[in-house]
Each structure stands twice: as C-alpha cells, then as structure tokens.
Amino acid sequence: MKVFQMFFLVxxxxxxxxxxxxxxxxxxIGAFPTIFLVVFTAGLGAWLLKQQGFSTFHRFQQNVALGxxxxxxxxxxxxxxxxxxxxxxxxxxxxILGLVCLxxxxxxxxxxxxxxNQLIQTSGIFKQEKTVDKNVLEGEFKKED
Numbered sequence: 219m220k221v222f223q224m225f226f227l228v229x230x231x232x233x234x235x236x237x238x239x240x241x242x243x244x245x246x247i248g249a250f251p252t253i254f255l256v257v258f259t260a261g262l263g264a265w266l267l268k269q270q271g272f273s274t275f276h277r278f279q280q281n282v283a284l285g286x287x288x289x290x291x292x293x294x295x296x297x298x299x300x301x302x303x304x305x306x307x308x309x310x311x312x313x314i315l316g317l318v319c320l321x322x323x324x325x326x327x328x329x330x331x332x333x334x335n336q337l338i339q340t341s342g343i344f345k346q347e348k349t350v351d352k353n354v355l356e357g358e359f360k361k362e363d
Contacts, residue, residue: 236309243310259313263305266320270298273322293329306346 244252274294281288301319304312318324 219337232309232311236311239310241307255256255310256308259310259316260306260308263302263313263316263320266305266317266329267298269304270322270325271295271302288330290332293332294325297325297328297332 240252240256243255253339274291276296278288282293297319301316303318304319307313307316319328
C-alpha cells in the first residue's frame with residue numbers, strides 16, 4: 219500500500235476508534251469523568267509541550283553555541299509539536315500517542331530511530347558511496363615557479 223493510502227486510512231479510522239473508545243469509557247466511568255479526563259489530558263499536553271519545547275530549544279541553543287550539530291534537537295522539535303497536537307486532540311488513542319512523543323526518554327528513542335533508520339539510510343547526504351566516472355581524471359597539481 220502506498221504512503222498516501224496508508225495516511226488516508228489512518229485519518230479515516232482514528233476518529234471512529236476515538237469515538238468508540240470515548241463511548242465505551244463513558245459508559246463505564248460516566249460522562250463527566252470522561253469529559254474531565256479529556257480536558258485533563260489537553261491541559262497536561264499544553265504543559266508538557268511548553269516544558270519539553272523550552273528544554274529542547276535550550277539544548278539546541280547550547281549545541282549551536284558549542285559548534286555541535288544539534289541533530290537530535292532538530293528531530294525532537296517536530297516530534298514535540300506532533301505530541302502537543304495529539305494531546306490537544308480529544309480522545310484517548312491520540313493522547314497515548316501524544317504522551318509517547320512528549321515523554322523525554324521515549325521521544326529520544328523515537329528520534330534515535332528516525333535518525334538512524336530513516337535519515338541515514340534514505341538520505342544521499344549521509345551515504346558514503348562514491349560513484350566513479352571513467353571520463354574524469356582525478357589527481358593533484360603543483361604550481362612550479
């Protein structure tokens with residue numbers, strides 16, 4: 219299945235799963251506790267987004283000041299943003315996914331996976347392959363006086 223088709227399928231299925239789960243939880247614990255949980259996770263998401271966002275931005279600035287490439291921070295930034303969006307979206311499934319994105323050790327593992335398995339293997343920048351063109355001569359030169 220193509221990426222666009224998978225994305226469309228997820229976008230279509232998630233709201234139905236969220237509604238079903240909200241109705242099931244609401245029938246077990248009641249309507250008001252369910253609403254409270256949804257509002258509480260939205261507030262928790264906003265707080266975690268602020269805290270983790272500032273922390274990651276501070277580390278980003280420190281690495282830039284030291285002259286170190288802030289690769290993890292550049293990957294963690296969009297993950298934090300996605301986590302905040304997911305936690306602000308009503309529903310328990312998106313809340314769990316949002317917490318995974320905003321809890322620091324889990325986010326670091328996710329960023330490490332993205333860097334090692336997605337960027338390094340698929341990006342031509344990080345590959346060490348060298349193509350040889352038989353029509354190009356390589357060498358060094360020295361200017362003599």
